[in-house]
Amino acid sequence: MEIEQLGIQGVFLVTPTVFPDDRGEFLEMFSLPAFERAVGHPLGVAQVNCSASVRGTVRGLHGIALPGQARYMTCPAGAMVDIVVDTRTGSPTYGEHVAVELSAANRQALYLAEGLVHGFAPLSELATVVYLCSSTWSPGTAFQINPLDADLALPWPTDVPPVLSAKDQAAPTLREAERLGVLPTWAQCQDRYAELAALATVA
Template sequence: MQIHPLKVDGSFLVEPNVFRDDRGLFLEAFSQPAFHEAVGHPLSVAQVNCSVSRKGTIRGLHANALPGQARYMTCPVGAIIDILVDIRVGSPTYGEHVAVELSADNRHALYLAEGLAHGFAPLTDLATVVYLCSSTWSPGTAIQIDPLDPELGLPWPAVRELLLSENDRAAPSLREAEKLGLLPSYAECQTRYAELDDLARVG
């Protein structure tokens, strides 16, 4: 398994070794030792989510207020584009995005640290997304950003009709969310990451 840091601090692309033969294939979808070595602390899994989406759907952009929720995204059926956005005020890459394809073909995974927002859209008629979460769902901490914010200019697939939830359609732009004080600061997130690294060393 290879785990590569992406240009936005706190995000990593995971490329597992896939072993194929006449029966099918085998891979390690997640390895705690490899993850710990690459990120600096283990991933504490409190919840596993699964969603199935049809083409035209956009889910996101979503994040959580600190202490936040880290996510480890996979797509075992179909293919998606997953787009992460740095919403940490004061970050050197604030407002920038990284887009990666996760699919049943490449078997890649995407890790997003606390404080990063992301959304995804199917590239196939149907796509199943399974993701490990470091905390359970807490609606009072949810942060939503308009995935169609023109200032972000995110590379969503071109489709005839976009399918978004009412909450996602009504979400503020990144600029509006910052003015409303909804976003975490980069300094606060760095403190959180250091706490997780310290806990791993003590443990």
């Protein structure tokens, strides 16, 4: 298993080792020791979510107020693009994004740390997304950024009209969310990451 940090701190791409044979294939979708060595802290799994989406759907951009919710995303059926946006005010990459294709073919996973937001959209006619969450859902802690924010210019699929929930359609732009004071700061997130690093058990 290879785990590499992408262009935003706290975003990691996981590429598993796949063992094929005449019966099919086997792989580890998640390894706590490998994750902890690469990221610097363990991932406590409090909830596992599954979402199935038809082509054209755009889900996001979603975040959770600190202490937040880290997510470990996989796509066991179909293909989708997952886009992570740095919404930590004061971050050196604030407002920037990374986009990763996750699919049943590449078997990759994407980890995003607390304080970041993300969204995803199918690249196939139907895509199933399974993700590990570091905390359970709690009413009143979620916030949204409009995934079609023109200033962000995110690379969603353009060959079909986007289908959004009413909540995502009404979500503020990144600039509006900053003015509303709903975004975490870079310093607050660094404190949170330090708390998590203190829990590390793998040298």
